[in-house]
Amino acid sequence: MRKNPFSDLQGMLNLIKASKNPFSPIVEALNNSLESIFKLDESGDRNITIELCFNDQDENSKQLEFIEITDSGAGFNKESFERFERLLDRSKGFNNRGSGRLQYLHRFGEVSVKSIYRQNEGYYLRKFSSCKDNFIYDDSVSELIDKNNLKTTVTLKQLRNHKKDNTSYSKLKFSSFVSWVKSQFALRAYLELTKGKVFPTINLKFTYQVAESETLTIKPDDFPKPTNSGDFYVNYQESFDDNGEVGWRKPKGFKPEKFSWCVFSFPADDVDIHGAFLCSKDIPVEEVKNSVLKKSNGHLGNKMITAFYGDFLDKPDNVNHSVDSFTIPNKADVKELSNSIFDAEAEVYIDDIIEQANKQLKLIYKEIELAQESAERKVMLLAKELGISSHIAMSVKKIVKLSDNEEIITKNLHIEEAKYIADKSNKARKVIEQLELMDPTATNYQKDLEKKSEELSSLIDAQNKEELSKYVVRRELVAKLLDKILNNDLVAQKKDLSAGKSRRDKEGFIHDLVFKRKSKGNLNDLWILDEEFIYFDSFSDVPLNKIKSESGLFMLKDIPLEEIKKLQLKIAKRPDIFIFADEGKCVLVEFKAADIDLSEHLQQTEKYCTLIANFSTKKIEKFYCYLIGEDFSPFDLPSEYDQTVNGTWLREKIKIIDKTAMRNVIAYGQQELIKLSDIATRAHRRNKSFAEKLGMDTFMD
Known part of the structure; x- marks a missing residue:
């Protein structure tokens, strides 16, 4: 049938x-x-x-x-x-x-x-x-x-x-x-x-x-009960000729429409959204856009949803058949004067509903708005500290969340900066691709070359040059500070030791210069070792058993106390610097004071590698280790160490053994010995190259 x-x-x-x-x-x-x-x-x-x-x-x-x-x-x-x-x-x-x-x-x-x-x-x-x-x-x-x-x-x-x-x-x-x-x-x-x-x-x-x-x-x-609720009213409006423009006025004999709202507060993990909606038949239909309400944001452990509702929104003719938008007229659609608009009936317009809803939201989310403003100020301050251009900071400011800490904001600033540079690079690449059309034997070659040079130069505006100058100056200051530390020229190095102290923390000056101890994130000067390091998730002087990945997963497994005692594991040992690099790879950095012989500490990072490889939550198979100081003799180094083209000494293919079972190879490491003075020299050389191109070399000298 x-x-x-x-x-x-x-x-x-x-x-x-x-x-x-x-x-x-x-x-x-x-x-x-x-x-x-x-x-x-x-x-x-x-x-x-x-x-x-x-x-x-x-x-x-x-x-x-x-x-x-x-x-x-x-x-x-x-x-x-x-x-x-x-x-x-x-x-x-x-x-x-x-x-x-x-x-x-x-x-x-x-x-x-x-x-x-x-x-x-x-x-x-x-x-x-x-x-x-x-x-x-x-x-x-x-x-x-x-x-x-x-x-x-x-x-x-x-x-x-x-x-x-x-x-x-x-x-x-x-x-x-x-x-x-x-x-x-x-x-x-x-x-x-x-x-x-x-x-x-x-x-x-x-x-x-x-x-x-x-x-x-x-x-x-x-289902939660409302934490706050209220009402507002929206008047009917009719159009009129206001000196050749479309004007709006309240008609006689029309009572305003009543709208209600409720705020529902959920634990932050219970819902994905944090926003406001116009509802019909008590179901969200359209989102009310509001700059304060970030969809993924939570505040003080909660996410809030505000629902606007009322008999007017429930009318079947005010919602489309697909129930994904309202059919309520919009004032913005009445753009031109015509005889027909003045004969039209008075209406409640969606513009006015949303305007009143946003006024309510401003009161409802006043606390969140203040917190959002604080987060945005934090973006601008960090950008200034990092020497990142203000226009890049403005882009990050638009997307910052209330829950973003300094590490996340710093990372987003670097990402946005990289996007900006990539865009400029793409434009520059297109200019460079046109070089194949140039003819060095042509009479106008030099003029054409100058024109291309100007095109490329125009991609770096004055503000960016200024910001780049700050960037180079800051880096040069760090390199000069390293020089002074090595020469014991800092006033802090010459102060008398306080009562109870028998020795000076010589290594600490270097460590804190590069990456403040007992901290994590991207606010560091690891560029002095390798430019890539500042973009990775990194930790300074943090115990191995406290290190977490960006996803919140501890690096080391939860090892039973009996096994820790049996194997004499030192899970609370603190590498000077630990960096999560690519999947299955990590970087370990150990600093030694200028008067410490590095050859006496060659096994330190290998011990860290063995512990991590045997007990890491996610498998780590490649370790890049750096032992950094000033005092060592190549004569004291084992034969596995070879000198690199940079003058450092590198041992490759260090076997990391499974210590708990078959004693087979489960990972490989490498260790590079670098002098602090060499690091300072290379940093000065890189900075000088930038300074010359910016016309700052005399100032830097």
Whole structure:
């Protein structure tokens, strides 16, 4: 038996477009389940189960197989089914427009329904399916002899081949889905409670063909109550001719529309978003853009969602059929004077609603706004300290989050600086690529060359040259400070030792110059060793068992105390500098005072490498070690050390052994011995090269 709707289905699908929200079918099904449940009295079981089933046989991706939504509502009784047959039937109530079911067919090839419902005194099972070609088919009704519980299951199969949809579902994490459901339905859960209705329990489930299922139950009490709430009003407006321009005024006889808002505060890990939304039928439809509200931001351990709602926003004609935007007119669209606009009825405009909503947000998020301003000031101060151009800092300022600490801000500043330089480099590359068109034998060659030189030079504006000058000067100061430390010229090195101190911390001067001890992050002068080091996640004088990767994972495993004692492991040892380089690689730096013989400390870094290689959480197979001081004789070095072209001494292919089992080779290391004076000399040489090009060489000298 086949049925088609009492309107042209394909025509309706062309007229009513797919929602921009790939999860709109789930929203539609959940809303239908809620409305079906709220038709019943309070005595029955009230629950909804949402299951997403994935094919995860490909370890690199997962594909959605089907979505199943089950509820204990009234179900598809005779009246409900007849309404379902008629597209755009508004008789259901709840401010519905009768077009939501089309969102199923926009995204899924088949929709199947099984519904146990009560009609008069009997219980019946109704089954039917739906697709684009046949709106309703394979429908049947059978009476149940035994009394049964009410239960309706809607199954959405065959996700259509839209790249955005496939990506949205394949990358969807269970935790994010839980977050989405909580944030989407927090307002409705609260408003139903104010009406004396018990919100149903929502069971969420992800099932897989390979991995274990993930489940979670959201009980009514799991939805937060508002931490703040309020109302505001928006006047109707009519247009008029204001000296040849479009003007706006409040018409007589129109009462302003009332809007309400609620703020819901979630633990920061419970939701992914932190923002504000205009809602219709108690569900977020459009985001209210506000510079203070960063989507990924939290504040004081919480993320807040503000919902704006009201009868005006609930009107079916004020929301498009796709339920992803409002159809409320915009003043900005009335750009030209015409006779027609002055005959138009007074309207409430979306511009005015958003303007008033933002005024509320400014009050609601005053504390966050102040914290955001503080974070932005921190960006500018750090940029100044690092010698990074203010226009680059302004770019980072726009994206800084409240939770960003100095290390993250510094990293973002360097990243933005690198992007800026890369853009300039690409433009420069295009100029250079044109060199092949030049002819040195041509009479105008010198003029053409000068023109190309000017083009390249123009890519470095005056501000950048000034910032580069600061950058070079700062680096030269660091190199000169190293000279003075080696010569014991610093006043601090000559001060009398305080009472109780028997020796001076000579190594500390060098260590703190390069990278302040007991600190981490990018605020350092590791460039003096290698330019790349300043961009890596690094630690200074931090115990090995306290070092964490950027993801928060400890570098060393949690080693049992008995094993630590048995193997006499020194897990709290502190390398002078530890750097996470590429995957499976790290850098270790040890400084020694100028009067310490380096040849007596050749095994120190190797011990660190052995400990890390044997007990690291993520496998580290390559170690780059630097032993830095001033005093050593090549005569005292083992034969494995060879002199490099830079005059340093390098030992390659140091075998790192598995000390706990088979004693096989599990990693390799290398160690380079470098004199501090050589480092200073190379730093001066690099700085001088920059200074000459900037015309600062005399000043630097």
